[in-house]
Amino acid sequence: MKTAAVVGVGLIGGSLALALKRLGVAECVWGVENSEKHAAKAVELGLVDEIVSLDKASAEAGLIVVATPVNTAPTIVTKLLNKAPADQVIIDVGSTKQELCELVSMHRHRGRFVATHPMWGTEHSGPEAAQREAFAGRAVVICERERSDADAVEKIEELYRALGMKLIYMSAEEHDLHTAYVSHISHITSFALALTVLEKEREEEHIFDLAGGGFESTVRLAKSSASTWIPILLENKYNVLDVLREHIHQLQIMRRMIERDDEVGLRDMMDKANTIKRILK
Amino acid sequence: MKTAAVVGVGLIGGSLALALKRLGVAECVWGVENSEKHAAKAVELGLVDEIVSLDKASAEAGLIVVATPVNTAPTIVTKLLNKAPADQVIIDVGSTKQELCELVSMHRHRGRFVATHPMWGTEHSGPEAAQREAFAGRAVVICERERSDADAVEKIEELYRALGMKLIYMSAEEHDLHTAYVSHISHITSFALALTVLEKEREEEHIFDLAGGGFESTVRLAKSSASTWIPILLENKYNVLDVLREHIHQLQIMRRMIERDDEVGLRDMMDKANTIKRILK
Numbered sequence: 001m002k003t004a005a006v007v008g009v010g011l012i013g014g015s016l017a018l019a020l021k022r023l024g025v026a027e028c029v030w031g032v033e034n035s036e037k038h039a040a041k042a043v044e045l046g047l048v049d050e051i052v053s054l055d056k057a058s059a060e061a062g063l064i065v066v067a068t069p070v071n072t073a074p075t076i077v078t079k080l081l082n083k084a085p086a087d088q089v090i091i092d093v094g095s096t097k098q099e100l101c102e103l104v105s106m107h108r109h110r111g112r113f114v115a116t117h118p119m120w121g122t123e124h125s126g127p128e129a130a131q132r133e134a135f136a137g138r139a140v141v142i143c144e145r146e147r148s149d150a151d152a153v154e155k156i157e158e159l160y161r162a163l164g165m166k167l168i169y170m171s172a173e174e175h176d177l178h179t180a181y182v183s184h185i186s187h188i189t190s191f192a193l194a195l196t197v198l199e200k201e202r203e204e205e206h207i208f209d210l211a212g213g214g215f216e217s218t219v220r221l222a223k224s225s226a227s228t229w230i231p232i233l234l235e236n237k238y239n240v241l242d243v244l245r246e247h248i249h250q251l252q253i254m255r256r257m258i259e260r261d262d263e264v265g266l267r268d269m270m271d272k273a274n275t276i277k278r279i280l281k
Numbered sequence: 282m283k284t285a286a287v288v289g290v291g292l293i294g295g296s297l298a299l300a301l302k303r304l305g306v307a308e309c310v311w312g313v314e315n316s317e318k319h320a321a322k323a324v325e326l327g328l329v330d331e332i333v334s335l336d337k338a339s340a341e342a343g344l345i346v347v348a349t350p351v352n353t354a355p356t357i358v359t360k361l362l363n364k365a366p367a368d369q370v371i372i373d374v375g376s377t378k379q380e381l382c383e384l385v386s387m388h389r390h391r392g393r394f395v396a397t398h399p400m401w402g403t404e405h406s407g408p409e410a411a412q413r414e415a416f417a418g419r420a421v422v423i424c425e426r427e428r429s430d431a432d433a434v435e436k437i438e439e440l441y442r443a444l445g446m447k448l449i450y451m452s453a454e455e456h457d458l459h460t461a462y463v464s465h466i467s468h469i470t471s472f473a474l475a476l477t478v479l480e481k482e483r484e485e486e487h488i489f490d491l492a493g494g495g496f497e498s499t500v501r502l503a504k505s506s507a508s509t510w511i512p513i514l515l516e517n518k519y520n521v522l523d524v525l526r527e528h529i530h531q532l533q534i535m536r537r538m539i540e541r542d543d544e545v546g547l548r549d550m551m552d553k554a555n556t557i558k559r560i561l562k
Binding site for chain 1: 401529531540548
């Protein structure tokens, strides 16, 4: 392929741009980027060869990766599909899938689009956060595989396999349900935990010194960007609220047990929570 | 020193035993351990040279480290102080300090005891979890320094400095307040998060595959041992409940904002939560 383009050159888009070059998928990688600051930084860091307009990318790139916040992705994907040359492949890499997949479902060129979600990320954002060795060893979810053209799916599966990722297939509904459990809720608790501590603990020096006690890992995600996460939580509102209600319920049960010195109840809960070992490495 | 003894040869006790040998603090390190299985394992792994009775350790060791759950430490420290030879030093390494410091406060040999809390740990427990390169770069809190004999404090400070730890001084009350914020609450949220996901997510295969999305780091502490954590939460009940109430409150605010699509409110909360960056590395 002569040219690939990445729309939104931040943490995920920037890391994918680096990967496209490294794997030799495209001779040239373009970036499309609204923020002038991010655009300049992406070129300076060598994430992309050049910044171009969305129109130019749409007309000339063989592969286009849409890596913008999930509230803007549907419009961008639709505009790209409207003008997609017959051999172009368009993918997104967003954290919610139902809204996007529904919006493009009846598009005449739906087949040129592959809905994907590589399950990799960090709490950092912007082009500076892009990493050269991202994605390897993680899963990538491909949604509604059967609605994409066979050649498009094949090309994208080959790309993710070359990145060392495990391919998983789900409907968009399933995807949004499972990611609410294993990703979105973790971000909410981290944000809330950071706020709790900032609210209650006035002596910041002590947070810093004592953070070895487990705080750092549970609060890491609270550094994540609002521009990325507000659209995710609102687009996946139904699932997120369902999991959040259950989480608050579990915390209230633990609170009552601590109030009542209920050692037996606490032991049951912790022993059950420990079984998460079985599932995680 | 000829001999040091570690009472409770688990994650922390075992790691300290290894450190005592490595630093050459004692020629010989004894273990005192109730569990026969842990005792055998500690010897097999070379954490301690020999398992002895508490009485023998009390009579002959120059330094005794009490590394048992926080509900048993006060009794053990008191028994050791009752018979402490004039040049013996006794320390504990537990995660709560108020109860213990209060109980020994009027002991005739109070000066031989140094209350310490090295802020290092992992979610694993037992002698197999002990690590050779633990503690370095972390903080260690010494409580009520002024109530310990000068020679005892000096010896212990030298030990922790040799381990590469940063010494911090607090009253027992301050210690329990700050650790509720930066350690105890993180464990509660992790336990509750694991239970939420286990409760709602029946498809365990998906948890495993998708855990790259942030879940693993926030839920890591849910693997922690109930025998360690129930006594900590109950001994520090007043502070823990205070922080837990605030945390549930923050989650309820976020829930209402998501329900109402309140983007401005969510952005304010997340931007504020982001300031935790300033405090953590």
